[in-house]
Amino acid sequence: MPITIDQYQAIIRAAAESKTPLRIRGGGTKDFYGNPAREKNSTLLDMTGYSGIVDYEPTELVITARAGTRLADLEAALDQHGQMLAFEPPYFGAAATLGGCIAAGLSGPRRAAAGSVRDFVLGVRMLDGKGEDLQFGGQVMKNVAGYDVSRLMTGSMGTLGVLLEVSLKVLPKPAAGLTLRMAMDEAAAIEKMNQWAGKPLPVSATCYIDGELFLRLSGAEPAVRAAQVKLGGETLKDDDIFWRSVREHTHDFFQPDKPLWRLSIRSTAPPLLLPGKQLLEWNGGLRWLHTDGGEDAEAIRVAAKEAGGHATLFRHNRSGISVFHPLPSGMMKIHRALKEKFDPSGIFNPGRLYSEI
Amino acid sequence: MPSQELVNKLRAFLPPEAVLHEAEDLKPYECDGLSAYRQLPMIVVLPQSEEQIVKVLQLCYATKTPVVARGAGTGLSGGALPHAEGVLMSLAKLKQIIAIDPLARTARVQPGVRNLAISEAAAPHGLYYAPDPSSQIACSIGGNVAENSGGVHCLKYGLTVHNILKLRVLTMDGECLEIGGDSLDSAGYDLLALMTGSEGMLGIVTEITVKLIPKPEKAQLVMAAFDDVQKAGSAVANVIGAGIIPAGMEMMDKITIHAVEEFLHAGYDLAAEAILLCESDGSTEEVADEIQRIYAIMQHSGATNISTSRDEAERLKFWAGRKAAFPAAGRVSPDYYCMDGTIPRKHLAGVLRGIEELSQAYGLRCMNVFHAGDGNLHPLILYDANQPGELERTEEFGGKILEMCIHAGGTITGEHGVGMEKINQMCSQFGTGELAMFHAVKAAFDPAGLLNPGKAVPTLHRCAELGAMHVHRGEQKFADLPRF
Numbered sequence: 001m002p003i004t005i006d007q008y009q010a011i012i013r014a015a016a017e018s019k020t021p022l023r024i025r026g027g028g029t030k031d032f033y034g035n036p037a038r039e040k041n042s043t044l045l046d047m048t049g050y051s052g053i054v055d056y057e058p059t060e061l062v063i064t065a066r067a068g069t070r071l072a073d074l075e076a077a078l079d080q081h082g083q084m085l086a087f088e089p090p091y092f093g094a095a096a097t098l099g100g101c102i103a104a105g106l107s108g109p110r111r112a113a114a115g116s117v118r119d120f121v122l123g124v125r126m127l128d129g130k131g132e133d134l135q136f137g138g139q140v141m142k143n144v145a146g147y148d149v150s151r152l153m154t155g156s157m158g159t160l161g162v163l164l165e166v167s168l169k170v171l172p173k174p175a176a177g178l179t180l181r182m183a184m185d186e187a188a189a190i191e192k193m194n195q196w197a198g199k200p201l202p203v204s205a206t207c208y209i210d211g212e213l214f215l216r217l218s219g220a221e222p223a224v225r226a227a228q229v230k231l232g233g234e235t236l237k238d239d240d241i242f243w244r245s246v247r248e249h250t251h252d253f254f255q256p257d258k259p260l261w262r263l264s265i266r267s268t269a270p271p272l273l274l275p276g277k278q279l280l281e282w283n284g285g286l287r288w289l290h291t292d293g294g295e296d297a298e299a300i301r302v303a304a305k306e307a308g309g310h311a312t313l314f315r316h317n318r319s320g321i322s323v324f325h326p327l328p329s330g331m332m333k334i335h336r337a338l339k340e341k342f343d344p345s346g347i348f349n350p351g352r353l354y355s356e357i
Numbered sequence: 358m359p360s361q362e363l364v365n366k367l368r369a370f371l372p373p374e375a376v377l378h379e380a381e382d383l384k385p386y387e388c389d390g391l392s393a394y395r396q397l398p399m400i401v402v403l404p405q406s407e408e409q410i411v412k413v414l415q416l417c418y419a420t421k422t423p424v425v426a427r428g429a430g431t432g433l434s435g436g437a438l439p440h441a442e443g444v445l446m447s448l449a450k451l452k453q454i455i456a457i458d459p460l461a462r463t464a465r466v467q468p469g470v471r472n473l474a475i476s477e478a479a480a481p482h483g484l485y486y487a488p489d490p491s492s493q494i495a496c497s498i499g500g501n502v503a504e505n506s507g508g509v510h511c512l513k514y515g516l517t518v519h520n521i522l523k524l525r526v527l528t529m530d531g532e533c534l535e536i537g538g539d540s541l542d543s544a545g546y547d548l549l550a551l552m553t554g555s556e557g558m559l560g561i562v563t564e565i566t567v568k569l570i571p572k573p574e575k576a577q578l579v580m581a582a583f584d585d586v587q588k589a590g591s592a593v594a595n596v597i598g599a600g601i602i603p604a605g606m607e608m609m610d611k612i613t614i615h616a617v618e619e620f621l622h623a624g625y626d627l628a629a630e631a632i633l634l635c636e637s638d639g640s641t642e643e644v645a646d647e648i649q650r651i652y653a654i655m656q657h658s659g660a661t662n663i664s665t666s667r668d669e670a671e672r673l674k675f676w677a678g679r680k681a682a683f684p685a686a687g688r689v690s691p692d693y694y695c696m697d698g699t700i701p702r703k704h705l706a707g708v709l710r711g712i713e714e715l716s717q718a719y720g721l722r723c724m725n726v727f728h729a730g731d732g733n734l735h736p737l738i739l740y741d742a743n744q745p746g747e748l749e750r751t752e753e754f755g756g757k758i759l760e761m762c763i764h765a766g767g768t769i770t771g772e773h774g775v776g777m778e779k780i781n782q783m784c785s786q787f788g789t790g791e792l793a794m795f796h797a798v799k800a801a802f803d804p805a806g807l808l809n810p811g812k813a814v815p816t817l818h819r820c821a822e823l824g825a826m827h828v829h830r831g832e833q834k835f836a837d838l839p840r841f
Contacts (some may be wrong), residue, residue, distance in 0.1 A: 017543065025622050048523060050780070056652075057701075057703060058597075058598060059594035059595075059702070059703070060597075060701050060702060060703060061596045062701070082600055083600075088833050105542070105547075106557075111541065112541065115390070115515065116541065116542060118547055118550060119515065119518075119519050128794065129788075132790045133790070134788075134790050134791050134792060134794060135787075135788075135791065136794075138766070138768055139676060139701060139766055140512065140699040140700065140701060140731070140732050140766065140767050140768055140771070141512060141699070141730075141731035141732060141733075141767075142379045142507055142511060142699050142728075142731050142732070142733045142768075142771035142772055143699060143768040143770070143781060144504060144505050144554045144768075144770050144771065144772060144773070144774050145768050145770050145779070145786055145787075146775075146786075146791065146793055146814065147551055147554070147555055147559075147767050147798050147799075148505075148518065148550045148553065148554055148555075148794075148797070149551075149794065150471075150637055151518070151550030152546055152547055152548075152550060154547055155542070155546070155548075156546055156547075160546075171602065171686065172597075172600030172601070172602065173566050176771060187657070191732070192464070194460045194461065195460065196458065197462060197571075197612070198460070198462050198482070198483065198484060198569075198571050199483070199571050200571045200572070200573050200574045200639060200640050201640070202639075202640070202643070213764070219639075219643060220642070220643045220646045220647065221646070222642035222643065222645065222646050223639065223640050223642045223643035225641070225642070226640060226641075226642045241739055250510075262518075262541050264538075264540040264541060264543075265539070265540050266461055266539035266540060267541075268460050268461040282541060285373060285540060285541050286541070300480055307539075307540075308538055308539025308540055308625060309538050309539060309540030309541055309543070310538065310540065310544040312544070317543070324544050324545065325544035327544060327545050328535075329531070330528075330534050330543060331534055331535075331536075331548075332800060333584070334528075334534070334546075334548065334802060335545055335546055337799065337801035337802075338546060338801045340801075340802055341794070341797035341798065341800065342794070342797075347423045353545070355543070
């Protein structure tokens, strides 16, 4: 297992030379996500040997860690100082690493209120397809020198480079919190969530499932209490467990043996009439759809597009269906051009995001 | 192509008054907010629709004519400086707010819409657009996207990149891309982030969907005076360490306090070495709680004088001094030069000491205003351009400040952009590998290199040729605009 930058560079250079694809992998908790490897002869590039927190000063609100650092270790360090990753990253397994979190670009329940993983990325150190050691962004909140390559790396599924280090903005944990639950139909829930998001209320997460709306309030104690009085509803016990189950897909809604679609759309879009069962998050902006299989992928994609967004076949990818929403030709042209610049030999996770890159 | 021929071709689809080529008509476009750099363009075009922009781009692409986009022209880094053989494309006529969706909390606007106009249009719905660069009464949202503009509320509410959802972008060959979506994320690479802050080098933005957020119920301000800059710096860290993210946190040093107090009578403590302004916003309950905690932290941190704004009028009065720092500099000195470095906050005292030492060594005064929450420092070097050698000393002094910011682990520009002004400092901040990658990113969007050529990213050749750090004079236009 490589542990030094020199070793990673040597592996990349050899792979580029022989045009052997590299499968970049952290803890492997998101192996299920994305298109299956295009070439069968790929080499595993294990990142877990490059780990550790490089720099963390709570009063700067910035943490820098190596890509192989376990997310759990990172969050434990933050927790000691009452801070957190505000985008609430899903782990999908205890071995989840920082690098995988950034590459997958997934955010959890707090996303609509606090921002996404890319919103908190301040800088990266990475190796490109020639093995060049590059640094973009930095460890400061505001930085407009050069193109924002750090955020470009976020969600690129390892197709542009090997992440070595990432600097993230962190935030203090809210002092108080509670979750309200209230029964209503889906259309009413969508309207309410959006109305409340337009008011100065400390709503930090929303979820709608089985005729019930769950609303998490977080912030200063008096603000949470005042909002509770304004909004009404019942208080949910052990709400941490509930939100963790939504984030980690361990909630009863999620059926590991059935295809799962992720539709990221305009939050105000009316209920989507698609066969299957749905769970809503992000004020209606995120809709998880479980089907019984054999669904019409094209119909799902059309529905997502008409609602201003896109659809991902999140789990149970299968041949013939692109996991990620197909791109218009003009966009694909830019994607191919960027891939060509960052990874001229096409060795980084080829096909995992789109077959063309 | 000879300019007259290009003018004729442009006039085939643009009205005559939308194609300018006489020197007197070109003059107003020769510079942006950084007037030290001036260059007449070959032609100015003022399209009114996306369709016209497409045609201009197709023509320029076919004739290999450089295109420089311009919004309100308030930028501080020369990003909209014209190209002598190019077309300067003003997007000022595209100033329509296309739609506001109060329930979805979004606004679709054209690039020439003024930043503040969006918040004004959203106000009846109790919403606003958060990034508030100091020039917000004049600057355009298209320019904000190009520079990834910030403001005084960045730490809590983010920069432009955090507050936009979707862009319509034309590439140099006239192809239209929809980047982002009405959703909170989109498929493929995050090109929205790449476009934001790209200084008009990758594409022409023709439409922007921005996020709107609820107007806080209340805002209140604590003003604390300190007899030592180090103590003020520690107070900032203590506020953050206590788990508070203030809506705004600003610091001024002694020379700034005196300059603005004389000018505005904001009620600042003239005995102070540094003053902190710390604002809380949110629900009434939240603000009451936070203000109480901030007050206590200021006390513990050794503030010599603390006041809390009693009402909206007093809050605005406390702010007025800070917002007038740049005009105040203009009153106490014939010329001033504004820097825009960002540093990790822990190095504040050291960097300010370094600036003070340089100030004495160069015999030039320097006012320091600081977005303390996010580490963005705006030293204003005071000089007199009519004194022989003073401008050169100012340039050298400024260059040394930027070097200090880089050494402290920071950056040469927090919010004003690289443009033409800081292009040489890019050689100090980045290595050849990163610069080569920036050129590659540009080439992915604009292989012919026709969009705003020569800005933001220096050629490797330029860096190699460059000996010492060299910063140019930062004369300002729009002297009446608040700048902070």
